[in-house]
Amino acid sequence: MFELFKKGYENFCLEAVRSFVKVEPISGRAIKGRELPERDYFKLRDRELKRLGLLGKEVDGRVLLQCIPKYAVRWTDLSPLLEHGRLHLTDLYLVEGWAAISPSELWELYSEFVAVRTEEYLEEIHEKLSQVRPPPLFVEVGARISQLVPKEKEWRPAVKRGRLRVEFFPPCVKKALGGCPAGVRNFAVSFLLTSFLSYARISPSGKPDPKIRDFVEDLSILTEEVIPMIYGAAERCHPPLFSDQPHEKANIWHHLGFGLTEHPRLEDSGKSKWYRTPNCQKIKLQAPLLCEPDEHCSQIKNPLTYYYRRLAEEKHAVQGGDTGGEENLL
Structure with missing residues (x-):
C-alpha cells in the first residue's frame, strides 16, 4: 500500500484506508480550523523519523514528506487498535478529537487494522467451530489423519x-x-x-x-x-x-x-x-x-x-x- 502511495496512487490508497477510518487532509498545518504550532509540527515529523530509524540521517525529500503530518483521523475510529493494545492514546497528537497523522503512520495504522480484523475473524471462526459437532465421517477421517501426524510436544x-x-x-x-x-x-x-x-x-x-x-x-x-x-x-x-x-x-x-x-x-x-x-x-x-x-x-x-x-x-x-x-x- 505504501509503495502504491509513493507511486502516485494516493486516492486509491486512501479509499482502502477509509474502509476502516475517516481520513481528512490537513490544510496547511490546520486541523478543524486550529493550526498546529510550528514547533509541534516538526516534533511530530522528527518523532516519525525516529520511529523509522532515520532521525539524524540524510533523508530523501520524498521520504521526508511521508513523515510530515498530512492527515487527520478521529481518535474514536482508532478504538479497535486501542482495545487490542496495538496503539496507545498517549501516542496521539489530538486536536479537537482528531489525531494528526503522517502518511507513513497512516499506512502503519492500516496494517494494524488489517491484523486486528484478521485476528478477530479467526477467533470468531474458531469459536463457531468449537461449538459445532462435525459429522461422524469427518471425525473418522480426522482420527486417521491424526495417526499420521507427529504428536505435539x-x-x-x-x-x-x-x-x-x-x-x-x-x-x-x-x-x-x-x-x-x-x-x-x-x-x-x-x-x-x-x-x-x-x-x-x-x-x-x-x-x-x-x-x-x-x-x-x-x-x-x-x-x-x-x-x-x-x-x-x-x-x-x-x-x-x-x-x-x-x-x-x-x-x-x-x-x-x-x-x-x-x-x-x-x-x-x-x-x-x-x-x-x-x-x-x-x-x-x-x-x-x-x-x-x-x-x-x-x-x-x-x-x-x-x-x-x-x-x-x-x-x-x-x-x-x-x-x-x-x-x-x-
Missing part, C-alpha cells in the same frame, strides 16, 4: 483439582497479579487472570464448550478463592481498575460464563462463554509488557500448560505427592 498432564499454587504460575500471570498500568490492565485482569485462575483452579475436562456449573457444586471456589485474587490484582493496578471502570466487575463474571452481572448464581453458568486462557502469542501481541519468559517457558504455548507442567514436575519430584497443595496463596 506441548502437553497437558492430568492434575488433581486443588488450591492454586502461585509459585508455579507463569511469569505473565505473576506480573498481572502484581498490578498493571492503564495500557494493559483490562487485558491482564479481565481476560488473562480471569480465565487462567478459573481454569487452573477448576481443571475442567476437555469438553468443547465447558460450563463452570458442570464441574463445581457451588460458587465458593470462585467467590472465596478465584475472585479475591482477581479483585486484588485489579486494586494493585495503577490506577486501580475498578476506580474508573467499575463495570469491569460485571465483565469478569461475563468472561467466566455467567453473563454481564455482579451477582451470579450457579444456574446462570452458560449465559455467556467461559473464556479460555489466551495463548502466549496473543499475550505477546496484546500485552507484551507481561511477557518475560523464564527457563520453564521453552516450548510452552499457553500459560495453563506452563502451570500444569510445573505441577506435574513437582509431583514427580516428591514421588506422587498431591499437586493440590494449600500453601503460598495470595
Whole structure:
C-alpha cells in the first residue's frame, strides 16, 4: 500500500484506508480550523523519523514528506487498535478529537487494522467451530489423519483439582497479579487472570464448550478463592481498575460464563462463554509488557500448560505427592 502511495496512487490508497477510518487532509498545518504550532509540527515529523530509524540521517525529500503530518483521523475510529493494545492514546497528537497523522503512520495504522480484523475473524471462526459437532465421517477421517501426524510436544498432564499454587504460575500471570498500568490492565485482569485462575483452579475436562456449573457444586471456589485474587490484582493496578471502570466487575463474571452481572448464581453458568486462557502469542501481541519468559517457558504455548507442567514436575519430584497443595496463596 505504501509503495502504491509513493507511486502516485494516493486516492486509491486512501479509499482502502477509509474502509476502516475517516481520513481528512490537513490544510496547511490546520486541523478543524486550529493550526498546529510550528514547533509541534516538526516534533511530530522528527518523532516519525525516529520511529523509522532515520532521525539524524540524510533523508530523501520524498521520504521526508511521508513523515510530515498530512492527515487527520478521529481518535474514536482508532478504538479497535486501542482495545487490542496495538496503539496507545498517549501516542496521539489530538486536536479537537482528531489525531494528526503522517502518511507513513497512516499506512502503519492500516496494517494494524488489517491484523486486528484478521485476528478477530479467526477467533470468531474458531469459536463457531468449537461449538459445532462435525459429522461422524469427518471425525473418522480426522482420527486417521491424526495417526499420521507427529504428536505435539506441548502437553497437558492430568492434575488433581486443588488450591492454586502461585509459585508455579507463569511469569505473565505473576506480573498481572502484581498490578498493571492503564495500557494493559483490562487485558491482564479481565481476560488473562480471569480465565487462567478459573481454569487452573477448576481443571475442567476437555469438553468443547465447558460450563463452570458442570464441574463445581457451588460458587465458593470462585467467590472465596478465584475472585479475591482477581479483585486484588485489579486494586494493585495503577490506577486501580475498578476506580474508573467499575463495570469491569460485571465483565469478569461475563468472561467466566455467567453473563454481564455482579451477582451470579450457579444456574446462570452458560449465559455467556467461559473464556479460555489466551495463548502466549496473543499475550505477546496484546500485552507484551507481561511477557518475560523464564527457563520453564521453552516450548510452552499457553500459560495453563506452563502451570500444569510445573505441577506435574513437582509431583514427580516428591514421588506422587498431591499437586493440590494449600500453601503460598495470595
